[in-house]
Amino acid sequence: MPTEMLQIVNEEGKSDSKLDPDLPQSELHKLYRTMVYTRAFDNRMIAMQRQGRMSFYAPCVGEEAAHIGSAYALKPEDWLFPQYREQGAMILRGISLEQLVSSLLGNRNDANKGRSFANAWGDRSLNIVHSSAPVGTQIPLAVGAAMAAKLRGDKTVTLAYFGDGATSSGYFHVALNFASVFKAPTIFFCKNNQYAVSVPIHRQLASKNVAVKAAAYGMEGVQVDGNDILAVYCVTKEAEERARSGGGPTLIEAITYRMGAHSTADDPTRYRRQEEVESWKKKDPIKRFRLYLENRGLWGEKEESDLWTEAENMVSEAVRRAEAAPLPTVESMFEDVYKEMSPALKEQLQDALTSRESR
Numbered sequence: 001m002p003t004e005m006l007q008i009v010n011e012e013g014k015s016d017s018k019l020d021p022d023l024p025q026s027e028l029h030k031l032y033r034t035m036v037y038t039r040a041f042d043n044r045m046i047a048m049q050r051q052g053r054m055s056f057y058a059p060c061v062g063e064e065a066a067h068i069g070s071a072y073a074l075k076p077e078d079w080l081f082p083q084y085r086e087q088g089a090m091i092l093r094g095i096s097l098e099q100l101v102s103s104l105l106g107n108r109n110d111a112n113k114g115r116s117f118a119n120a121w122g123d124r125s126l127n128i129v130h131s132s133a134p135v136g137t138q139i140p141l142a143v144g145a146a147m148a149a150k151l152r153g154d155k156t157v158t159l160a161y162f163g164d165g166a167t168s169s170g171y172f173h174v175a176l177n178f179a180s181v182f183k184a185p186t187i188f189f190c191k192n193n194q195y196a197v198s199v200p201i202h203r204q205l206a207s208k209n210v211a212v213k214a215a216a217y218g219m220e221g222v223q224v225d226g227n228d229i230l231a232v233y234c235v236t237k238e239a240e241e242r243a244r245s246g247g248g249p250t251l252i253e254a255i256t257y258r259m260g261a262h263s264t265a266d267d268p269t270r271y272r273r274q275e276e277v278e279s280w281k282k283k284d285p286i287k288r289f290r291l292y293l294e295n296r297g298l299w300g301e302k303e304e305s306d307l308w309t310e311a312e313n314m315v316s317e318a319v320r321r322a323e324a325a326p327l328p329t330v331e332s333m334f335e336d337v338y339k340e341m342s343p344a345l346k347e348q349l350q351d352a353l354t355s356r357e358s359r
C-alpha cells in the first residue's frame with residue numbers, strides 16, 4: 001500500500017510527474033470548464049439562500065477537483081452514489097443546472113417532486129442514485145448495486161462518495177467488509193475535507209488516516225491530493241480498472257478542504273481559525289488547475305474571463321427558469337406511496353385540500 005499521498009500537479013501548477021495522464025487539450029478544457037461552472041453555481045446558490053430565495057444549501061467550494069476528477073474516470077454506464085457535496089460530478093455527468101436549482105427549490109420540475117432534503121441530487125437516466133440525509137447510507141447501496149452487476153455478468157462499476165465523518169458510521173464498515181470479501185466492483189471515495197460539520201479529522205479517527213483502514217478489510221487503499229484533479233483522475237482510473245477486471249474494491253482518500261461553511265446553516269468561525277482557511281485557499285484546486293493550463297500555454301486571460309461570463313450567465317438562466325416553475329401540487333404529496341392510495345392517505349389528502357381552501 002502506498003504510504004505517500006499522490007500528487008501530480010503542485011501548488012504552482014507545475015507537473016514533472018511521469019504519471020501526468022497527458023489528456024488532450026479538449027479534455028483538459030472540459031474538466032476546467034466543469035470546475036468553473038461548479039464554482040459559479042455554488043457562489044450563486046449561497047447568494048440566493050442569503051436573499052431568502054431558497055431554504056438551505058451545502059456548497060462544495062474547494063472540493064471540486066476531488067469529485068470532478070473521480071467522476072471523469074468512470075464510464076457513463078457506471079453508477080454514482082453521491083453524498084450531497086458533489087455538484088461538479090453531477091454537472092459533468094450531465095444533470096442540467098436548471099435541474100439542480102429545481103431540486104434545491106423543490107419545484108414541480110424536480111425529479112423528486114420537492115420531497116428531498118436540499119442537495120439530494122440524482123438522475124436515473126444518468127445512473128446517479130439520489131442520496132438521502134442519513135450520513136453513510138449510500139455506501140452499502142453502492143456495494144449492493146455492484147454485486148447485482150457482478151451477478152448479472154455485466155461490467156458496471158459503482159462509486160460511493162462520502163466524507164470523513166461517514167467513516168465512523170456502521171455503513172462504512174459493513175460495506176467495505178462485504179465488498180472486499182465478495183470482490184464487489186466498487187470504489188469507495190472518501191473526500192476528507194478535514195471536518196464533519198464542526199468535528200475535525202483528529203477527533204474522527206485514531207488511525208493514521210482513512211486510507212490505511214483499507215488494509216483491515218484486505219483491499220487496496222490509496223491517498224491522493226484531492227485538490228489535484230489529474231492525480232484524482234489517475235487513482236480513480238486505476239481503481240476503476242481494478243474493479244472492472246474483477247480485482248475488487250478500492251478505498252480512495254482524497255485530501256481536500258471544505259473552504260466554505262458546512263451548509264448555509266453553519267458558522268465555521270465558531271470552530272476553526274481564519275489562518276487555517278487562508279492557508280488552504282492557497283491550495284484552491286481551480287486556481288491550481290488554471291495555473292497548470294497556463295503553464296502549458298493552454299489558457300489565458302481572455303479565455304478565463306469569457307468562461308466566467310458564460311458560466312455565470314448559464315447559472316442565471318437556470319435560476320430564471322427554475323424560479324418560474326410552479327411548486328408541486330398538494331395532491332402530489334400523497335402520490336407514489338402505494339400503487340393505489342390507501343383510505344388513510346385519501347383522508348389526509350382531503351384534509352390537506354380542505355385546509356388549503358379555508359386559508
Ligand SMILES: Cc1ncc(C[n+]2csc(CCOP(=O)(O)OP(=O)(O)O)c2C)c(N)n1
Pocket residue numbers: 085133134135162163164165166167193195196197258262
Ligand atoms: C446518521 C446521521 N447523523 C447525523 C447527521 C447530521 N449530519 C449531516 S452532515 C454531517 C457531517 C458529515 O460529515 P462528513 O461525512 O465528513 O461529510 P462533509 O459534510 O464534511 O462533506 C452530519 C453529522 C446525519 N445527517 N445523519
